Structure formats: C-alpha cells, structure tokens
Amino acid sequence: MDNGIPIFPAGVLKIYQNPNPPIIPDIDDFDYSKQGGGNPDSTQFGSENPNIVDNKGLDDLKVWFEECIKDYLDNVMTLAYKEFWIHESWINKSRPNSAQSMHNHSNSLISGVYYIESTPNHPPLLFEKVAYNADPFISLRKHYHEANPNFTNRLAMPCTKGSLIMFNSYLFHGFGQNKTTDPRISLAFNVLANLSDRDAYKLDFVKKERWVDNHNTDYVVKSDGTDGTNSIEVKNGGSIEDGTIRRRMSK
Ligand SMILES: [Fe+2]
Numbered sequence: 001m002d003n004g005i006p007i008f009p010a011g012v013l014k015i016y017q018n019p020n021p022p023i024i025p026d027i028d029d030f031d032y033s034k035q036g037g038g039n040p041d042s043t044q045f046g047s048e049n050p051n052i053v054d055n056k057g058l059d060d061l062k063v064w065f066e067e068c069i070k071d072y073l074d075n076v077m078t079l080a081y082k083e084f085w086i087h088e089s090w091i092n093k094s095r096p097n098s099a100q101s102m103h104n105h106s107n108s109l110i111s112g113v114y115y116i117e118s119t120p121n122h123p124p125l126l127f128e129k130v131a132y133n134a135d136p137f138i139s140l141r142k143h144y145h146e147a148n149p150n151f152t153n154r155l156a157m158p159c160t161k162g163s164l165i166m167f168n169s170y171l172f173h174g175f176g177q178n179k180t181t182d183p184r185i186s187l188a189f190n191v192l193a194n195l196s197d198r199d200a201y202k203l204d205f206v207k208k209e210r211w212v213d214n215h216n217t218d219y220v221v222k223s224d225g226t227d228g229t230n231s232i233e234v235k236n237g238g239s240i241e242d243g244t245i246r247r248r249m250s251k
Helices: 059-076
Strands: 014-017 081-094 100-103 110-117 125-128 154-157 163-168 172-175 184-195 218-223 230-235
Touching: 014 059, 059 081, 059 110, 059 163, 059 184
Parallel strands: none
Antiparallel strands: 014 163, 081 184, 100 172, 110 163, 110 184, 125 154, 125 172, 218 230
8 A cells, every 4th residue: 555655754763683692791780770750770870881882891782883873874864974973871771660751862863772681571662753743733643543654653663682773862762661570671872973074164072071070969950939039959969060050861
C-alpha cells in the first residue's frame, strides 16, 4: 500500500548491531548514584568519570561507537564537519520496577544508547513527538483506525543486547517500568562536532571539562513568598559564581 511520502521527519534514528559485543569487566563495580522518581541508577552523578567510555575496558566499545557515529554523520545526516567527539557518556542501570521518564539531551548534536545487558522482556526505548508538534488545533490523535508511523506521536525501539540506537539529541525518549527481575543496563553518550567553515563564518565548540570540581554541588530554587523574590539555596558546599548556577544535568 502506498502510504504517501513523509516530509521533514521529526528526526532520524539508526540502529547498529555490534558484531562482537565485548564483555565489560566489573560492570557492577562502577559508582552508580540513585536518582529520584524511580529513574535508573546512573554513573552520571557520583564520582565516576563523566565520560565513561574513557575508562579502561571500554576502549574497544569506544572505537566501535566512533565508527557508528562517523556513519551517522556522513551518511544519515550528510553533515560537513572537521571533527567529532564523544563529550560525555554514562551507564544507566535500570533495576526491577525502575523506569526512565521522557527527556532529551541538551548541548549535544547526536546521542547514542548502547545495550550492555538486556532481555527481550525489557521495556523498549520509546521516542515521543512532543505535543505541540503532534496535535494541531483539532487533534486527530484518537481518530486513526490503525497505527500509522507517519502520524503517531510515539515509536518504540527494541533494546536488543549489543545494539546501539543513534538519534538526534533533541528527540524526547524514555522507557517504561522494568517488570522483569533482571537489570536493564545501557551506556549512553552525547556527541559534538566542529563544523566545516563557511564563507562568512566559523562555528566551533571549545573542548573543555564540563563538570565543576565539586561533584556534590546541588541546588534548589525556591520562592519564599515573603518579598516576592526567588532565592537560591546551594547545598553540599557548592557555590554560585558570577550569578551562574552550576549544576549537573539529568540525562
Ligand atoms: Fe537519554
């Protein structure tokens, strides 16, 4: 059946299957931090390297990721660039009953999620088109008589062990509750690229360590309602410099 020609897709994802998935040594020995809201434990917020692919034992995987990233930039995006690099990466361990709420990855061009440990019964990775794009003023969402990939606002991709799902970082994604007794373990990364010069301008990212020295910096923003102004409380010895609140981002 001819379903017509999709125009201007919301994004493009590509799945790569690792032909030789490496055994990752000591996967349980990483420093995982617990997150709130039933989200997975993660190496993002503790003492671990904020770019976990640079850890010993993950070298082969990093090389393969870079091959896949090159394919995505060259052939999927056809982007003209000078260099690219994984600028942050982390491991998420979804224990039984945990789930990942919908989110996207800021300050990044493309992202990947690689499945270190997963079973067919684990929840798939869900991509969601945000409502302001999916619903016109008159919403048709409840009126389709069959699933249609061109008009749905949700797509589920399998979290197959040894596979890598690469996608535009702005796409919203998450997954439902892990109803198995086995942990679902994934490694996620973000990629930046310096783009080829154009006649009138040059656009480069400057590679810098993105985390502050104090790994425990945390903050809350609250309104005390007394003088009509917001106040900011920095916990665990963190600091505010030049009016900038520094914090870690949830991925
Ligand atoms: Fe994510």
